[in-house]
Amino acid sequence: MTRVMLLDSASLYFRAFYGVPDTVTAPDGMPVNAVRGFTDMVSTLITRYRPTDFVACLDYDWRPAFRVALLPSYKAHRVEYTTGSGTPDVEVVPDLLEPQVPVLLAVLKAAGLCSVGADGFEADDVIATLAHRYDERGVEVDVVSGDRDLIDLTTERVRVLYTGKGISNIVAFTPEEVQAQYGVPAGHxxxxxxxxxxxxxxxxxxxxxxxxxxxxxxxxxxxxxxxxxxxxxxxxxxxxxxxxxxxxxxxxxxxxxxxxRGRLDVPVDELTTAIPATPADPEMLAALGERFGISSAMERLTTALAKVAGHG
Missing domain, CATH: 1.10.150.20 (5' to 3' exonuclease, C-terminal subdomain)
Structure with missing residues (x-):
């Protein structure tokens, strides 16, 4: 049976950044706590829940203009004003986290794990569109996020793995769990x-x-x-x-x-999402591990891929 895991990437790498000490550094002193933590979270998630397919969904626009136009207070507390115009235009991202994001995306690419975003949309919208698409096709879906808004996507085939209390204390939201915790039907x-x-x-x-x-x-x-x-x-x-x-x-x-509500009409093409038994570019994955001093995390990810693909 096909089971797709849709990852709210920013939710996890922010959690990794704050959950792993910034004393975890590359040989040149660059903090890589978010990279290592995020990679280990991915390894843990695919090992524990054994999806057949995986998509890391990205924020190409974390505060879309269409939402701000409707509700100016939307995420306003998370922005900085840098233009002098009084218009919030920059997401507050910790200085030590920002340079780590391209690295963890490179890790996903070298591993052969799909990642996707869409101009003008948040990861939540990409996740909502894909979850709805797969649900209509009869595919089982696991949405992984620390954002409660995505609980709205829960159906009989779409389960939301809520990470708000950490990876070791994930709450699996099914329609029954949504009803039990919030007193409302799934989808509401x-x-x-x-x-x-x-x-x-x-x-x-x-x-x-x-x-x-x-x-x-x-x-x-x-x-x-x-x-x-x-x-x-x-x-x-x-x-x-x-x-x-x-x-x-x-x-x-x-x-x-x-x-x-998450958008269901985000223009996301058909994706190659199957989890590979071996990394797409093992040399690059090994090089990233060595360059950033996190070879053990790359090895754990490689092992996780093999186990989920039935080769370990």
Whole structure:
């Protein structure tokens, strides 16, 4: 059976950067903690969950203009102002992490593991598009991320492996787990988040509606669009308190769905995603290991590939 693992790459390499001491350095002194940590995470994930296929999804635009135009507060706390125009234009990335990103992408390429991004879109959108594509084809999918927004993608075939508590404490979100933890049906986590708000993404939410009420309202009425329609129509099933709060936030709720939901129409071509039994470029992988002093991590990745492909 085909099982595709879709990796939220930035989520993992940020976690690796903060989780592995920056005393892990290359022979020339360059920190490589994110490279080693990320590589070991990939090895662990494919060994533990044994996907047949793998895609590392990338942020080509971590704060897309179409989302900022709709909701200027979107991820605003993560930016720097460098142009003097008052327009946020640069993601805050630690100085010691930035030069490591091309290296870990080179590791993926040498290993023969697929990576892809799309101009103008976040990794979340690439993941949402691919998850939907594979789900429609009857393919099992594992989405790996520390971003709760992707829990919205959960279906009977799409499982979200949430890494917010670390690789050793992954929570596997199935439809049953989404219902158990949040009290909402699979596919409605985004509606829940829009009502409750999410400071990590700059989502204000609906004033006066917390997690418990948000879950109750979503479970009762469904999508944000259906909730707004019920409030506007005076649906007697909706409490007057909730109705007043929803009606007071109509401007926000009109744009929130397009901001929060992952796009399903990202232009991603058909990909070569099968996990190889051996690295695509073993010499390059070995050279990267030696150059950056992380040969043991390259060896662990090579071993993981062989095991998952049934050769070890």
């Amino acid at each position: 986590y985004a509606d829940f988040a829009m009502l409750r708000g999410d400071p990590s993404d700059g989502l204000p939410g609906v004033a006066g509606i917390g997690a418990k009420t948000a879950a109750t309202v979503v479970a009762q009425f469904g999508t944000i669009e259906q909730i707004v329609a019920a409030a506007k129509s005076g649906d007697k099933a909706m409490s007057s308190s909730v109705r007043v709060k929803v009606l007071a936030s109509l401007d926000y709720l009109a744009v929130a769905p397009a901001v929060v």
